[in-house]
Amino acid sequence: MKLVKVSNYEEMSKKASDILFDVIKENEKPVIGLATGSTPEGTYMELIKKLNGSDVDQNNITTFNLDEYVGLDKDHEQSYSYYMHENFFNHVSIPKENIHLLNGKAENAETEVEAYEQAIDEAGLDVQLLGIGRNGHIAFNEPGTSFDSLTHVVDLTPETVEDNSRFFDNLGDVPSKAFTMGLNSIMKAKKIVILIYGENKKEALNALLSGEVTENNPASILNNHEDVTIIADTAAIGE
Numbered sequence: 001m002k003l004v005k006v007s008n009y010e011e012m013s014k015k016a017s018d019i020l021f022d023v024i025k026e027n028e029k030p031v032i033g034l035a036t037g038s039t040p041e042g043t044y045m046e047l048i049k050k051l052n053g054s055d056v057d058q059n060n061i062t063t064f065n066l067d068e069y070v071g072l073d074k075d076h077e078q079s080y081s082y083y084m085h086e087n088f089f090n091h092v093s094i095p096k097e098n099i100h101l102l103n104g105k106a107e108n109a110e111t112e113v114e115a116y117e118q119a120i121d122e123a124g125l126d127v128q129l130l131g132i133g134r135n136g137h138i139a140f141n142e143p144g145t146s147f148d149s150l151t152h153v154v155d156l157t158p159e160t161v162e163d164n165s166r167f168f169d170n171l172g173d174v175p176s177k178a179f180t181m182g183l184n185s186i187m188k189a190k191k192i193v194i195l196i197y198g199e200n201k202k203e204a205l206n207a208l209l210s211g212e213v214t215e216n217n218p219a220s221i222l223n224n225h226e227d228v229t230i231i232a233d234t235a236a237i238g239e
């Protein structure tokens with residue numbers, strides 16, 4: 001894993017968007033995996049500028065998102081679908097049919113996760129962008145998730161529900177389940193970029209850098225991938 005140190009949020013966003021944009025330029029039909037959370041918002045702002053200021057044919061870009069809350073409609077303001085449209089898709093011209101988002105309202109969860117995994121396999125992820133939870137979760141893969149996991153439904157831990165409650169009116173409004181790409185699904189990406197920002201992610205970064213690979217720390221699986229870039233700020237690094 002390669003560690004890129006940055007001194008602030010803007011620098012992290014620029015570096016991350018550079019990597020994504022390079023992958024987009026290098027591939028005739030780029031397939032990019034996207035993440036939600038506060039951390040990648042700046043990356044999307046930068047990527048929007050790069051895409052719209054270039055002659056890249058956005059019709060050739062395909063995207064897959066990591067996860068979605070079970071039970072939230074795609075237009076719900078706290079859904080990841082809504083987040084992605086607000087922060088990225090509404091500002092670029094990637095065709096709707098190329099955008100893959102898990103459907104939080106899917107009637108049949110099994111069909112939903114199988115179709116999603118199959119679509120990932122058919123497309124092949126050129127790059128996957130990730131954030132990280134305080135407990136080392138990536139996407140919504142909580143500690144204890146099998147390294148072999150494919151797209152599936154998870155029960156969120158109380159810690160994750162609490163962390164994400166800042167976006168909801170009440171703690172009780174936060175869904176307790178989510179659809180998520182699995183750890184194995186994420187590892188299929190040719191390249192992985194993980195953003196680790198802020199002092200409250202220090203422990204998660206340390207655990208990742210310790211090199212100990214354990215299902216108790218979902219992010220630790222990244223030690224087994226051959227092309228991972230960690231972009232972390234000085235606060236997360238502890239400098």
Ligand code: GLP
Pocket residue numbers: 035036037038039040066067130131132133138139140160164
């Ligand atoms: C959620 C998402 C993760 C994200 C994490 C951290 O749990 N499912 O993909 O990495 O939040 O979010 P933030 O960047 O807001 O700290």
